[in-house]
Amino acid sequence: MSKLEELDIVSNNILILKKFYTNDEWKNKLDSLIDRIIKAKKIFIFGVGRSGYIGRCFAMRLMHLGFKSYFVGETTTPSYEKDDLLILISGSGRTESVLTVAKKAKNINNNIIAIVCECGNVVEFADLTIPLEVKKSKYLPMGTTFEETALIFLDLVIAEIMKRLNLDESEIIKRHCNLL
């Protein structure tokens, strides 16, 4: 077992993301995700544990670009309404509190995106499912590689949004936290 086994696995997982640029089926998924984000009135993001922190990284960057983005359950997160978008992040696709949020949102609209590794029952509520194909290993356990790949995938989504809307770093600097 090479000393670099984990690094190789992580690198390969990231190279698999090329399909979002080279394969039509996956290009359409990326485009649909970006369309929904740009069209949405408010964007709600949710996940639990490490997936939740990856989701917060994405929500923060959307806010930096001027979107009305929120992480579900935070202090000033308002109510979810019919013109809004919900993005759920769950490696297993079965996290119960993610399902609770999905069920409640489904009563309001059909604009739910699930970013998963395994297609657990959250995908039944999703109007668009984006499964991230990742390899794990003994020392990259549980959702580790899903969370890494999800962070990078969502940063690439940010990159594509910036290109589409012709935004640059100055937008981020303008809205970046300046009190801590």
Added chain:
Amino acid sequence: MSKLEELDIVSNNILILKKFYTNDEWKNKLDSLIDRIIKAKKIFIFGVGRSGYIGRCFAMRLMHLGFKSYFVGETTTPSYEKDDLLILISGSGRTESVLTVAKKAKNINNNIIAIVCECGNVVEFADLTIPLEVKKSKYLPMGTTFEETALIFLDLVIAEIMKRLNLDESEIIKRHCNLL
């Protein structure tokens, strides 16, 4: 020592809040606080530990009433700008990270409110200081009674804002978290 000693202390601390309705000096402080909240473009709230959670309760209720309120450091909290208001909550008035936030905000504008128990050096940055007079005891230690009284004081501020702007519970229900 009566079994009810702590309850009596807490009750008295709350009755002291009457001065915000009956004493001109304290009525003016309450009015000035409310004026600044209503005039502010965005309202930033910050505190550490239990004071931070009391601040979040207030920030959430302001959001429910339609204000653009934020807790400093949360996921989608944007940058602080010249037309904004900063409300700092610190029992000691000396919490270092609260001072850091105060210093940075002071470089941007002069619209900082400090809600304190002891007038530590955060008040040097404050444009309005609201000291909450509270009694402590052996079994109501540290900031316990300050945090309780601050929660109730800030809920009374919400009540006065609702009266002034003729808002009722329907505003809160409209914006209340509906996904958890």
Added chain:
Amino acid sequence: MSKLEELDIVSNNILILKKFYTNDEWKNKLDSLIDRIIKAKKIFIFGVGRSGYIGRCFAMRLMHLGFKSYFVGETTTPSYEKDDLLILISGSGRTESVLTVAKKAKNINNNIIAIVCECGNVVEFADLTIPLEVKKSKYLPMGTTFEETALIFLDLVIAEIMKRLNLDESEIIKRHCNLL
């Protein structure tokens, strides 16, 4: 309507807490809550929105006194096990994500306490229910007075625990956050 209507309502809500010291049925509930806290291996606390912040205030104070307390879902909160205690805080008693946590804990043990205002279906999972009787008003809407009364009730629980275990403020100072 007197200017002090809200303050009177809040004060009366707090005086109602006397029954935990003077009425046997309520004294037993308080004692049972304290017994379970002292006997528990780990103490998990959960609530959503303002109730969640009140729960965090309580969890923090328990940690200060040397208990292994956690708020469900935070970064280093471990798994819930059979010798642990779960305290749920929900004004309505019907918050869905609180029910999710209750159901999951019920599969592990029967040591669930519900602190509520209205006895929604979370009480079906509770092994001890502590309803806090509070009066609301137009300008003390939703869970406002429940959350205030719950904060003070839980601070009184802390006071009773300190008396029973002969703890004082030095315990709190020893463990109090010293890096912010």
Added chain:
Amino acid sequence: MSKLEELDIVSNNILILKKFYTNDEWKNKLDSLIDRIIKAKKIFIFGVGRSGYIGRCFAMRLMHLGFKSYFVGETTTPSYEKDDLLILISGSGRTESVLTVAKKAKNINNNIIAIVCECGNVVEFADLTIPLEVKKSKYLPMGTTFEETALIFLDLVIAEIMKRLNLDESEIIKRHCNLL
């Protein structure tokens, strides 16, 4: 500009991490980081914004492996003591509130690790600095690539700790959040 420019940059940033396995100077930095983690009584982690969420991912995984890890400022995070370790994560190395934490910890011990991109003044407080060399781009702005690379670097640190202490996924499952 190839469609895959961002993906190539991210992949290269991750390949640069090979030096922690192949270059003695960087192997020693990794070993020193791991030694300090294994020897520490409690491990405190801190960062602001996206760096803070990356730090929380790491703190959570350390808890899963049985370490006493905490994120500074969370509900049940205790006080920092002389036998503890502080790991600071800041892309710029100049985040003021990170400096506040560093200064306070420096009064307690000399066991501070800074994980940075640029060597801002936080490194003056650090007993071990680990600069992560990353390339940015117009559409991978600010700390984006630092945060991605830091997440993966810290997951590789977890992998090395698991190998050293002969731990596997069962440890993580045992302590993994089971109530949400």
